[in-house]
Amino acid sequence: MMIGQHSSSLGGRRLPTPAMKFEDFMPLPLQESAAPEGLSLMSGLCEDQQRPRTPLSAKQTAANRARRGAGLENMAPSALKLTSPTKSPTKSPTKSPMKSPGKENDEQVPRKRKCVLGADNVEVDGVSDATQFVRVGLARDRSQEIRVNELVEKLLKGEPGRRLAALSGLRKALAAQSPPIDEVLNCSGAAEVLALLVAELRGAGLGAAPGAQGLEAAWCLAQMASGNSEQTRKLVEAGAADAALEALAAPTLPESFELCERCLQLLANVAGDSDSSLRDNLLSAGVVGVMGQLFEQMPGFSWGASAREQVLQTFTWLMSALCRGAPAPPLEEVDCAFDFFSQVIQGTGDTQMLSSALWGLCYLLEGASKDAEGCTRAARLLAAGYESGKVPTPPAVHPLLQQVVRCMRTAGDRRSPLPPAALRLTGLLVGLSEPALTDAAIVAGALGALHANLVDTFAPSQVRRDSAWILANVSAGTPAQAQRLAEEPGLVEALCEGAERAPALKVRRECAWAIANLVKQGPEMFLRLESRRVLRLSSITLRGESDNSLKRATLDTVEMALRNEKQVGRVGIAEAEESWSLVNELKVLRLAQEGILSRKADQILSTWFEAPHESAVEHGEKCGGDQGEDESANGGVNSPVRRAKYKFGA
Structure with a gap:
């Protein structure tokens, strides 16, 4: 599905946009990137007043x-x-x-x-x-x-x-x-x-x-x-x-x-x-129709700038509240909010309005019950204000996503309400199955903003965690997307540092997922990730991790790093310092109740660090005849990949 496509099956209204612009309502400072010419504040909102x-x-x-x-x-x-x-x-x-x-x-x-x-x-x-x-x-x-x-x-x-x-x-x-x-x-x-x-x-x-x-x-x-x-x-x-x-x-x-x-x-x-x-x-x-009538008449009111600002702040809050809640509202009732929120994000620098608009878009995307519907809603979002076939697509930068990326940066301000909302919106787009959505976010500069958040020690741990999670989903995308991440200056190093030294476990966990997903993209990733460092990071992850899915992915990372060591002709990996703690963690996992983890750990130990007969005797005594899906035969291709969508606050 192309980004610019919009499905009418969801009940969305694509109505002609009036000539009014956001600056007609409130003389607030505009962002650096101007909104597209002719983009209306609310497409279809004024028409609702007829209902x-x-x-x-x-x-x-x-x-x-x-x-x-x-x-x-x-x-x-x-x-x-x-x-x-x-x-x-x-x-x-x-x-x-x-x-x-x-x-x-x-x-x-x-x-x-x-x-x-x-x-x-x-x-x-x-x-x-x-x-x-x-x-x-x-x-x-x-x-x-x-x-x-x-x-x-x-x-x-x-x-x-x-x-x-x-x-x-x-x-x-x-x-x-x-x-x-x-x-x-x-x-x-x-x-x-x-x-x-x-x-x-x-x-x-x-x-x-x-x-x-x-x-x-x-x-x-x-x-x-x-x-x-x-x-x-x-x-x-x-x-x-x-x-x-x-x-x-x-x-x-x-x-x-x-x-x-x-x-x-x-x-x-x-x-x-x-x-x-x-x-x-x-x-x-008919609240949307009443709001449309108010919006249509507001430019003619003799209110001052401060009065318009107060009214529009509350107006945006109300529109966001109408999109919020579970179950989600019918899309045909709030479809015009896509156009409104898009114009707010591109047309004002008011923090309160920006925050309400960003969260409103998150609520609209989260209202989708399935991934396909989510992709359709995301396409509707990016098409807001554009004629069919004229939506900016990569390598062109989408103005809306460019503004979302700007809101994503924390600059050390723990009190700003914008980064959590912008990160959530970006995460929802990247978490969908349509690759073009992730490409659009990357072209808009998301990788640089996520990198800045990840290394910002003054940023809240939730902001750093969400930034690492989005990077993990990017690394689990297409090979080209993973390559873009790997080529971003300093980003791979930041992920390694985060996996090893981040104060919060939830940040270390997401960084570990990002590294595991990068390694699964192929041996060429070891040009950016030194294999022995990957082994050391893997041992740290296995030692402090309780998530079996991440452990399974980390074991595959260990195996691929060991194969890379062999392919490049290095010897003595079993005696290397990086392997000491790793071997201990593998021996612990060999005794795990999870059969897949136990068999995978035993296979790595027997292949790279022990004589085969030593492992077979000990593993047979401890694990018995537990059988299950054997992932070792194909290098762990069935192990979890961090491409699944994220449930915030789970």
Whole structure:
């Protein structure tokens, strides 16, 4: 399949692109590589506004897990402080088919971002776990509960002219470090409060100009939607999401970018919930069409640069949330996101927008159930904005992949959210079976960026691990791809150093896979890899490795290195220093319970280091008659190769 091909069988829409460009919406600095001429921000998004909207369903399945919450609420750009999510240790990568996002990498885009009141009542952004909002079995903060009840009473029984003060008080209460979402939703007048907030939001969209009460109500609803699934479902059933959609489609929207941003945040919290049915109901209600209408009209709004930036950041977050989740959304509902994310990556330098766009593309690719569908989606990605037959193919550099490679570089910044997302996207492309995708990544400069990440001691271990894993998949590709890797200056040496001295086991493991895959490409690889060093690295891998698949591949590497020593005419390998620890590891494996490992180790020992009768007697006593697939006869051609797709966070 050629990169430029696009299959209509997936329901994707290839619509004419309007003349508008991304810089028409926000004067952000462009990257060095300009986007292709005529590339639209969203191909097909504006057309979706013609589809009729249906009210959101109130029937949702139960779920109570963390998801992305309200962010950037009621803040000036100068006060914005994003905290990077913490990463919990996980098992190192395994060779399993590409599945839905794994826990470790999925945490790179936190579903939960709330606003809290700091010093001098200045609201700052934070990341927290949604489960803290349901304090089952724990004593409630009575003062907070009393305060909420007082505010609710003022809202429901107070004079209409004083309602703004009560709404403002509720907003500030919800901006606490532990927002009292449960208290608000379970108070005696909860249904009336939600109805009032929804009515105020609807009124903000229908009035001559959005009022302060409507803005406060929108903020409160967006913050409460940052709770758990049960809390978010109550808001949806009360009509909060429908009211936000109506406000975004109202003719008075240009009068207030704050109202636009709050409504987008509310919808992003609903779409990002762990209960994917909430997201699906938003799609059925026509959220993409409403976004298309907003996008089409936004260039004519009299908003300043800062306001456009805030709105577009939340807009991109919402689009990414609509592509996220398991099961994946129907591709025909979110196909236009390929064009949108492509334009964002090529047209802006805003870190938050770039991160959301990169993760959005990852979610779209991971939505494929099979490798063939993944290849089709990847082709759709690279074809975004191009006419049929005009997609850049190697040796031409694809502008989108060039920007992804730039985002991949860490430059020692552990806090940057871009490298994990860019690495994940690159890994998904390289992990697919279509060789042209890996070729396109190589031509775009991926090998140099991966090399830089691998040797960067300041980079997080996950970034170094993922870089080594992608290199392992490249080395397991076509002979030409493996040769390109071997010819990259200093890269083979970096892999050897990583396999031997990297502090993290998961980094050493991936480097060992890369070396094993390179050696399996043929004897010519020993022009770059000195065979005795390969033997020493193999003994290190066998000593500290618990993965039997990697052990099997390493034993094949040992055998090929020994054959190379013989072919080049070197003698005395059995007495060489490199063989001392290797022989000990082979003797340990000879006693292993895994029959294939045991027989392979015994075959290497008997062929290269021992007399045949010594091995036969000892091996027969220890291993008995266990029979299985014998890989030694063909040099291990059936041993595992690191070409399998990677399940992130497995």
